[in-house]
Amino acid sequence: MKKLLILLLISVQTFSQVKNISNATSKDKNNYYLPKKGYIISYNNILGHANWVGWTLKKTDIGVEKYPGVFYTDISLGANFKRVNRSFYSNTHYDRGHLCNSQARTSTVLLNKETYVMTNAVPQTPNLNRGIWKKYEDLCQLWALNNENLTIYAGGLGKIGTLSQQNVNIPEFYWKVIFGHGTQPLCLLFKNDDKTVTAKIVELSYIQSKTGYQF
Numbered sequence: 001m002k003k004l005l006i007l008l009l010i011s012v013q014t015f016s017q018v019k020n021i022s023n024a025t026s027k028d029k030n031n032y033y034l035p036k037k038g039y040i041i042s043y044n045n046i047l048g049h050a051n052w053v054g055w056t057l058k059k060t061d062i063g064v065e066k067y068p069g070v071f072y073t074d075i076s077l078g079a080n081f082k083r084v085n086r087s088f089y090s091n092t093h094y095d096r097g098h099l100c101n102s103q104a105r106t107s108t109v110l111l112n113k114e115t116y117v118m119t120n121a122v123p124q125t126p127n128l129n130r131g132i133w134k135k136y137e138d139l140c141q142l143w144a145l146n147n148e149n150l151t152i153y154a155g156g157l158g159k160i161g162t163l164s165q166q167n168v169n170i171p172e173f174y175w176k177v178i179f180g181h182g183t184q185p186l187c188l189l190f191k192n193d194d195k196t197v198t199a200k201i202v203e204l205s206y207i208q209s210k211t212g213y214q215f
Contacts, residue, residue, distance in 0.1 A: 017151050018054035021213040029081065034074075034119060038111045039100040041119050048082050048168035049122045052155035052213065053099035057144045063106045067113035071096050074119040084118045088166040097124030097174075099154045101137040104144075122156055123163055123170045127194045136176060136188060136199065143181050150180040157210055160192065175207050177215055185215070 024033035024042040031051060034041040039055035071086040089096050099120050105111040114120075124133065144150055156171030163170060171192055176199075178186040187207050188199040204215060 017056050018153075019215065021054065021153060021215055022051060022211075024051075032077075032081075034076065036114050036117070036120075038105045038114055039120070043077070043081075043119050044169075045082050046169075047156075048084050048088075048163075048166070050099055050119060050155060052153055052211075053120060054151070054153045055100045055104060057104050057140055057150040057152060059144050059147055061104055061107055062141060062144060063108075065106050065109045065112055066102075067109055067116055069113065069116065071116045071118055071121055074117045077119070082167075084121070084166070084168060086118060086121075088163055088168055089121075089123065092123070092163055093125065094123035094163065094170065095126050095129040096121040097129040097133065098137075100152075103137065103141055104152075122174070123168065123192075124174070125192055125194055128174070128190055128192055128196065132197055132199050133174070133190060140178060140181075148180050150178055152179070153177045153213075153215065155211065156192075157189075175211070177204065177207055179215075 018040050022031050022042050024031045026033055029045040032043040034043045039053055041053050042051040044051045073083050073085050077083050098115055100115055102112060102115045105115050140150055154176045156174050158172030159169050160172045161170045162168055174190040174192060176188045185204050187202050187204050189202050190199050
């Protein structure tokens with residue numbers, strides 16, 4: 001019962017604080033509204049990954065509960081959708097990168113498991129996923145542990161290819177917008193390559209102009 005109440009409270013907070021920045025709906029397969037218990041997804045069936053994911057992060061979201069398994073297919077998508085399997089990434093140069101990161105949902109095993117659904121995964125180079133991308137995930141965790149209440153959005157931009165024959169888009173860039181740390185949103189742009197070790201800080205208007213989203 002206690003775990004159920006925690007899940008309900010997180011869901012209520014997530015849906016009340018995270019905006020539907022692209023006006024995603026249940027009728028548009030390429031801007032498909034896909035709410036989870038711990039975050040919200042706009043899924044793109046053509047791209048084979050999320051347009052964006054949005055979530056909240058506070059101190060009580062961070063715990064020690066870890067899902068012991070691996071990424072898994074999102075069966076909540078209908079049969080007429082491209083259901084990406086974890087094997088699509090096998091023998092490629094790319095990691096299955098989290099948009100809503102695992103550590104952000106460690107208050108229960110169920111919430112942590114939810115971050116391993118493939119609709120929350122995107123193709124990221126190991127250099128990015130395990131480098132500067134993770135550093136900002138860790139920073140957000142630190143800020144939340146210092147009692148900052150964050151609202152975070154993340155997604156991809158552009159195309160540099162596709163994964164194997166599975167037609168999963170590989171974005172050229174990734175972006176992240178963080179509200180709640182300071183008076184202005186922190187807006188970041190990451191190059192999806194093998195060399196970049198820093199993120200570019202940009203204006204919110206830049207992210208809006210590139211994506212068309214309204215934060």
